[in-house]
Amino acid sequence: MNATAKANLENRLAARRAAAGLDDEHGYKITVQHPGEAGTRIARAQHTFKGLRIFGSDSVIVTDDNGEVVSESASNRRQGLSSSRAAVAAGMGMPDVTASVSAEDVINSVVKRVAPVGVHRWKPEAELLIYPVMKTVRVAAAANKPEFALNALDLEEVVDHYELAYLVKTRMASGSKLVYRDSIVNAKTGALIAEWDALQTVIGTGNSQYNGQVPINTTLSGSTYQMLDTSRGTGGRYGGMAITNANHSSANSPNAGQIYTNSTNTWGDGQQYIPGGSTTNANGQTAAVNALWGLMNTYDTMKNVVGWRSLDGNNTATYIAVHVDNNYDNAFFDPSCKCMFIGDGGSSFNNLGSIDVIGHEMGHGVTDATSNLVYSGESGGLNESNSDIQGEATEAYARAGGTGTTIPSTGNDWVMGAEISKTGRPLRYMYKPSKDSRSPDAWSSTIKNLDVHLSSGPNNRMFYFLANGSSATSGSDYYSQYLTQTPRNMTGIGTDKAFRIWFKANTTKFTSSTNYADARNKVLQAAEELYGVGSKEATAVKRAYAAINVGTDVPESGTGTGVSITTQPASITVAPGATASFTVGASGGTSPYSYKWYKNGTLVAGATSATYSFTAQSTDNGAQVKATVTDSSSTPVTVTSGTATLTVSGSGGGTTERVTNGGFESGTTGWAGTTGVIGSFTGQTAYEGTRYAYLGGNGRTATETLTQAVAIPSTVTSAKLTFALHIDTAETEAVAYDKLVVTVKNSSGSVLATVGTYTNLNAATGYQVRTADLTQFKGQTVTLSFAMNEDASLQTSFVVDKVSLLTQ
Structure with missing residues (x-):
């Protein structure tokens, strides 16, 4: 993505800030872009505040060929960053963005603590950013649930407060270990806030190196063959997918070495590497054959099935280095070089260059280039699970011949590590994670505290059920106690559809902070x-996640027992000022709905x-409307x-909106007076959009006023004022203590008419739309005034939204 296109997209996103309830201090920083489905592009944007990145807060944006935003999937960790009344009341406020501790001092302190005698493989970095400190709270409906009964949807992560911090990335070798660490350090005090391991390793996952005779793509240079596949990937370090010989360079600082070469195009002997032997003879070449075969199949699985090329979607070539260290029982993806290192195995494993290990590690590369799921907590478990899913899909595709546009539902074993394990015991079971005696089968509120290779278990099981279905027999390895609807065993949709759904979610919707x-x-x-909405595939997703205690179970389609949509909302075209009306119909399940x-x-x-009906304005053109039942x-x-x-089109018989920013989505634009009441605040919601005017709610003596001057031409035949008003109160007596008066004034401030007087006695659930005829003021410029007075105690909130003056 060139600089101009990036700047254009950042400007388009900036224009959407007001609709998201954000002020001008908030921004977007485009990081990467990938090709999407027919005629679309997928971009990742980090959220910023005062120029600093907000950790874990980002957007996935889909644009069309013209650069117009089609959709945005965003995390929500930036809303408290403002000087608004809500932020101050919540104790968040607007953090000082000036560090008291230098980046160099922070790096030194982290290195001294993490690996004092370590050697840097990559230059350490310290990025100054805003770190949202999160807390987990129960949703209102789960307030009284016992801990054991909690479902993942009963909890939500919310921002507790913000810290100015450094993200310190250290990539070191210490002794015989690689120490890759991400640390969050307070930029004011130097105190450690959070920390996690950043090395994305296989940790005992994999499959056999015994694939028999396989065709591999190589390159002939003169009279010498190279393990360089230029048909898959371009650019990168070698100009194509390559396999190199690390030749036992230390795992704590591996050297990728040179591309494998051979005088003939017959490679390897198909046998496990003999420790101490040559890394370039036939026995030593086998590790390279394993790696290239796995890499080719991983590339082909993604390209042929979902149209994704290489790791980043942009066809940038990568490479794998084999024969790392001696007797090395591991393999890992290194995001610094976007490459992979493989050991020969030692006490626990044979060579780790199997198809599903390669698929697993390359899956880390895809995540690194797209959702970039933080490698800690629930997001870290999903990161690992994505790689296991990629490994299983690649294995199934390869075992079926490695061709075609679909992934078969046979050929893979749904376990990780059985064939490379010298004991034959898998280290991860996707269909029942607890068989390893460490991983959970379902989500719980403590899952975020587990190692990411264990917290991946429930999502692995979800994917297995989504592809293959489950069993209704209690005691079966494929049974879930959380499936309570009809039938008790869910029906799978096949590996191909399951993979397509998962891949689309990870690459186009997940953000770095996505949890279960x-x-x-x-x-x-x-x-x-x-x-499609209501499809058997969508129902299967609901049931597969319900099976791991994430969301409640639903009946399968076609059973006749579940609620379903019978009448879909229809797309309509109206003129400005006309009523737009949408209707949804449903049947089945248990009424009322x-x-x-x-x-x-x-x-x-x-x-x-x-x-759902409302008065359409020209700004509503293109609005997307849907319902849940x-x-x-x-x-x-x-x-x-x-x-x-x-679609809002036509003149509407000369209908014109005279109020500027009547929905307050552009902040204070057009309004005067106590403009601090405009925004998004704790305890109140908008009638439409995210912003509104929150007058009152103080619980003390207060006066707040909003005004806007509007011109009503003498040629109009009607002028209709409408606004949505919500009133709630803590007053208990039948006395009008608190008051909102809506008036029309002339340029000198004299009241021409009182539209309405509203008090704590008018409190009611939800919004009521108020109307007034202002045709009598045509030919004048008048001022609309919303004036609130609150007495000394007990709050009354007057929340105003969707102010409109339509003339015709």
């Missing part, structure tokens, strides 16, 4: 986009019936409708 709950929602979105409506991905407050069964089932598009 977020993964479930985004994998479901991917399934719905690929196979509850409804939620979403406009451009944002929940619409107060829209809780089967029909939830039944009243003991285990409620929720289904999502398709998305309808609203």
Whole structure:
């Protein structure tokens, strides 16, 4: 992506800040871009505040050929970064972005603590950033649940507060170990905030090196053959996919060495490497054959099945170095060189260059180039699980001949490490992780504290169930106690569809901080986009995640017992000022149903019936509207409708919007007075979008006013004022203590008309839309005034949104 295209996209994203409730201090920094589905591009953008990156807060943006934003999937760790009343009240505020400790001092302190005698493989880095310190809270519906009964969707991660910090990346060798560490250090005090291992290793995963005779792509240079496949990948270090000979260079600082060469194009003897022997004779070449065969199949699986080329999607070539160290029982992907290092095996394993190990490690390369899931906590477990999924998919594809556009549902063994293990015992079981005596079968609130190679277990099981289904027999390795709907055994959709859904979610929807709950929602979105809302594939995703205690179970499609969408919201075209109305129909399950409506991905407050209507404005053109319907069964089932598009076109008979920024999505633009009341605040929600005007709510004597001058031409035939108003109060007496008065004033401030007077006695659930006819003021420039007065105690909140003055 060139600098101009990057700047253009960053500008387009900046224009969307107001709609997300962000001020001008917030920004976007594009990091990478990849090709997407037909005519689209996928970009990753880091969120910034005052020029500093916000750790774990980023967006995945899909654009069309013209650079227009089609969709954005974002983490939400930046909302508290402002000087708004909500941020101050929440104790977050706006952090000082000036460090008190130097980057050099921080690096030195980390190195001294982590590996005092270590040698740097790569230059250490210290990036100054804003670190959201997260806390886990229960959603309201789970407030009284016992710990053992918690489901992943019962908890959510929220920002507790922000710290100015350094992210210190140290990539060192210490003794016989590689020490790759990511450390978060307070930039004010030098104190350690968080830390995790950053070396993405195989840790005992893999398969056999015995693939028989296999065709490998090499290059002839003069009279010498090279293990360089120029048909797969371009650029990179060698101009194609290459296998090099590390020739026993130390694992704590491996040297990739030179590309393998041979006088003939027959390589290897198919046998395990003999310790102490030559790394270039037939026996020594076998490790290189294993590596190239695995790399070719990993590349082909992604390219032929999902259209993804190499690790980064842009066809940048990578390489694998074999014969690392002596008797080395490991393999690892190094993000610094975007390459892989493989050992010959030692006390526990044979050579680690098997198909699923290569697939696993190259899977780390894909994650590194796309979602970049933080290698710690739940996101770290998903990072590892993605690699296991990639390994199994590659193995299945290769065993079927390594050709075609689909992944067969046979050929792989759904265990990791059985064939390379000298004992024959797998180290990971995807269908029942607990068989290794360490990994959990399902999500729990403590899973984030496990090693990432163990916390990957539940997602591995989810993927197995998604592909192959489960068993209804208690005691079976394929049984889940969390599947409670009909039938008790879920039906799989096959490895091919399961992989497509997972790959799409990881590369186009996951952010670096995605956890199990977020993964479930985004994998479901991917399934719905690929196979349709309400499809058997989408239902299978819900059931597969329910099987690992992430979300509640639902009946399978076609059983006649579950709620389903019968009438989809229809796309419509209306004129500005006309009413846009969308309706959803449902049947099955247990009535009555509850409804939620979403406009451009944002929940619409107060829209809780089967029909959602509102006055369309020109700015609503292109709006995307969808609904969810939830039944009243003991285990409620929720289904999502398709998305309808609203087109606002035509003159509407001369209808014109006279209010500027009536939805407050552009911040304070157009408004005067106590503009600090505009924003997104704790305890209140918008009628539409994310911003609104929050007058009152202080619980003390206060006066707050918002005004805007509007011109009503003398030629109009009507002028209609509307606004959405929500009132809640802590007052208990039947006395009008707190008041909001809406008036129309002239240029000198004299009241021309009182639109309405609202008090704590008018408190009600949700928003009410208020209207007034201002046609009498045509030919004048008048000022709309919202004036709030609160007494000395007990708050009343007057929340105003969607202010509109339409003339015709």
